[in-house]
Amino acid sequence: MIDLYYWPTPNGWKISIALEEMGLDYRVVPVNIQKGEQFEPDFLKISPNNRMPAIVDQNPADGGAPISVFETGAILLYLADKTGQFIPADIRGRNEVIEWLMWQMGGLGPMLGQNGHFKFYAPEQIPYAxxxxxxEALRLYDVLDRRLDGRDYICGEYSIADMACWPWILTYKKQEIDLAEFPNIRAWYDRCKARPALRRGYEVGRDLSKPTGKWSDEARQNLMAQRVPRQS
Known part of the structure; x- marks a missing residue:
């Protein structure tokens, strides 16, 4: 059994999708980021970066004590290695998947997150930002569209790289991006969306949060970058 510390966001969906695709037993432990539950001491022991998702594997491969993992890239690699699924065994194929996983972690996710923030949630309009x-969001879409030219999936076969990228491309309407400009992404997006396990993963926790497009003062404070008070 794997405990999934989770809230339904693009980063959360990466892991719920992976767990469904890999057929692993898991239990959802909600972490309401709008209420600041990501700052609670017990959660910080699992995810010291005060971000969800995180997992605790109650039955690791070595048979030892439970293993906790934070950061979605690390979690996806851990789960792929645990199950032997969705990452190639050969060194070249594995490296390719890791490259595109890191591309999502360092580029696609953070840049789309900033794009959405300054468009819809910043307290003041800053045209430069x-x-x-x-x-930058459009540049990254160009990169992905070129990569998918002649490929069904990012690394040829469906992999954790696709699981990492799809939940962020899912936000294209909110990002005000026209997928008609990116035909390879459009075809890939629909191809992934047709996977039953991916759809199940996307639906996890749907009842936990109903997006309104607006943040309360409490949510805004909890979702903005802040330092975690040190424990005495």
């Missing part, structure tokens, strides 16, 4: 992140 909006233009900077909108341009």
């Amino acid at each position: 909006q233009n900077r992140y909108s341009t």
Whole structure:
């Protein structure tokens, strides 16, 4: 059994999708990020970066004590290695998947997150920031569209790289991006969406949060970057 510390966001969906695709037993432990539950001491022991998702594997491969893993890239690699699924065994194929996983972690996710933030959630309109992140979002879409030319999936076969990228491309309407400009992404997006396990993973926790497009003052404070008070 794997405990999934989770809230339904693009980063959370990466892991719920992976768990469904890999057929692993898991239990959802909600972490309401709008209420600040990501700062609770017990959660920080699992995810010291005060971000969800995180997992605790109650039955690790070595038969020892439970293993906790934070950061979605690390979690996806851990689960792929645990199950022997969705990452190639050969060194070249494995390296390729890891490259694109890191591309998502370091580029696609953070840049789309900033694009959405400055468009919809920043307390003041900053045209420079909006233009900077909108341009970078489109650049990354260009990169992915070129990569998918002639490929069904990012690394040929469906992998954890696709699981990492799809939940962020899912936000294309919110990001005000026209997928008609990116035909390879459009075809890949629909191909992934047709996978039953991916759809199940996307539906996990749907009843936990109903997006409104607006943040309460409490949610805004909890979702903005802040330092965690040191424990005495």
